[in-house]
Amino acid sequence: MKQAVILLSGGLDSSTVLALAQSQGFSISALTVFYGQRNHVELSAAKKIVKHFNIANHKIIELDLGLIGGSSLTDKIRVKSHQEQDDNIIPDTYVPARNTIMLSLALAYAEVQGAYDIFFGANIHDYSGYPDCRPAYIKAFQNMANLATKSSVEGHSIGIHAPLVNKSKAEIIKLGLSLGIDYSMTHSCYDPKGNRACGQCSACFYRQKGFADAQVADPTVYNEV
Amino acid sequence: MKQAVILLSGGLDSSTVLALAQSQGFSISALTVFYGQRNHVELSAAKKIVKHFNIANHKIIELDLGLIGGSSLTDKIRVKSHQEQDDNIIPDTYVPARNTIMLSLALAYAEVQGAYDIFFGANIHDYSGYPDCRPAYIKAFQNMANLATKSSVEGHSIGIHAPLVNKSKAEIIKLGLSLGIDYSMTHSCYDPKGNRACGQCSACFYRQKGFADAQVADPTVYNEV
Numbered sequence: 170m171k172q173a174v175i176l177l178s179g180g181l182d183s184s185t186v187l188a189l190a191q192s193q194g195f196s197i198s199a200l201t202v203f204y205g206q207r208n209h210v211e212l213s214a215a216k217k218i219v220k221h222f223n224i225a226n227h228k229i230i231e232l233d234l235g236l237i238g239g240s241s242l243t244d245k246i247r248v249k250s251h252q253e254q255d256d257n258i259i260p261d262t263y264v265p266a267r268n269t270i271m272l273s274l275a276l277a278y279a280e281v282q283g284a285y286d287i288f289f290g291a292n293i294h295d296y297s298g299y300p301d302c303r304p305a306y307i308k309a310f311q312n313m314a315n316l317a318t319k320s321s322v323e324g325h326s327i328g329i330h331a332p333l334v335n336k337s338k339a340e341i342i343k344l345g346l347s348l349g350i351d352y353s354m355t356h357s358c359y360d361p362k363g364n365r366a367c368g369q370c371s372a373c374f375y376r377q378k379g380f381a382d383a384q385v386a387d388p389t390v391y392n393e394v
Numbered sequence: 395m396k397q398a399v400i401l402l403s404g405g406l407d408s409s410t411v412l413a414l415a416q417s418q419g420f421s422i423s424a425l426t427v428f429y430g431q432r433n434h435v436e437l438s439a440a441k442k443i444v445k446h447f448n449i450a451n452h453k454i455i456e457l458d459l460g461l462i463g464g465s466s467l468t469d470k471i472r473v474k475s476h477q478e479q480d481d482n483i484i485p486d487t488y489v490p491a492r493n494t495i496m497l498s499l500a501l502a503y504a505e506v507q508g509a510y511d512i513f514f515g516a517n518i519h520d521y522s523g524y525p526d527c528r529p530a531y532i533k534a535f536q537n538m539a540n541l542a543t544k545s546s547v548e549g550h551s552i553g554i555h556a557p558l559v560n561k562s563k564a565e566i567i568k569l570g571l572s573l574g575i576d577y578s579m580t581h582s583c584y585d586p587k588g589n590r591a592c593g594q595c596s597a598c599f600y601r602q603k604g605f606a607d608a609q610v611a612d613p614t615v616y617n618e619v
Binding site: 230232233236238239259263264265267269270273274276277278300301303305306309310312313315316317318319322 | 456464530537540543547
């Protein structure tokens with residue numbers, strides 16, 4: 170059976186990617202990187218998804234990117250509401266080199282698992298401006314990965330897959346529902362209040378818009394303001 | 395003043411790279427990744443080098459790559475002596491995707507520090523077979539890095555520098571001595587016994603050979619067998 174590593178945050182996109190890769194016949198090893206982000210509710214969401222899809226291998230790695238800083242997700246600075254966000258600049262929820270760090274860890278885990286395919290939930294439509302979600306970046310990471318590891322020296326070809334990269338949030342939700350995802354298990358909010366999504370940040374905005382555009386009821390529990 | 399991030403393990407090579415970059419006029423931020431390796435004596439070596447060269451910024455990040463495994467440096471398996479090592483296969487001291495993970499963390503740290511140059515001590519001559527020390531790999535990482543971060547979107551060019559990549563260990567030692575390194579501060583051994591180098595592993599072998607070839611007294615304290 171083909172092996173794949175999935176970067177699983179517990180969010181809407183990465184949960185959909187996991188379901189998609191499983192439906193394509195891959196045996197899945199999930200990797201969750203807990204990087205000191207504010208939205209650590211994601212961790213329990215990731216565990217629910219892993220259980221729901223009967224994933225035998227789930228590796229959780231702790232790496233405190235707050236030590237490096239430079240993001241409102243890891244630092245003690247306020248997360249802006251979506252309305253305060255300027256669409257023309259990279260949002261301060263950007264975490265320096267986050268996808269590069271996570272994909273690097275996935276590359277290591279894939280090598281140990283004998284997997285040559287890595288899937289992650291990068292998406293360019295809804296979240297504008299994250300440089301490490303662009304197709305050119307993903308291709309460059311794949312090129313590098315094919316020179317980086319023992320697997321590549323042994324002649325295996327490493328694939329870095331971002332199957333949602335060009336899909337709208339509504340398309341992702343419809344895809345996930347067709348694959349049996351219960352989105353109440355997933356978590357998107359950048360700044361949750363306990364277990365409740367804030368309903369104000371950009372992640373909540375795009376999630377709400379996605380369910381509305383897909384004409385599907387949003388199962389998320391939002392904080393009442 | 396130009397800023398640079400140096401990946402500093404506390405070994406002979408990375409310490410030389412730090413001294414070299416400082417001599418070239420860079421203001422240095424050092425990054426040490428403690429990845430659960432057996433040779434954690436390296437950490438105190440890194441601290442000595444940082445003090446010796448008056449480096450104001452030294453970030454230490456813990457990331458337990460033993461959770462991923464696949465290496466005799468992080469797993470509880472015996473480190474082979476140099477004589478047991480087959481030159482035609484990648485040694486089991488290879489850590490899956492190690493340089494990729496470390497360079498990714500350096501990329502994040504560089505972005506926060508406003509640095510566009512990253513130096514590390516990769517070398518192809520003495521340690522044969524590590525895929526992530528090859529010039530083609532380093533170039534591919536640089537290409538990826540130039541698409542990965544906010545800095546690159548803002549028009550800055552990221553340089554990944556491995557100035558020792560083609561030097562022999564003897565050349566590195568002569569260079570370091572000319573730059574004021576006290577190599578008794580540095581540590582290379584994969585499998586130290588307390589603070590003493592084992593004198594048997596490949597890292598010890600190449601270090602000893604380097605000092606011999608350079609016709610310089612080796613200040614390392616080796617374990618007596």
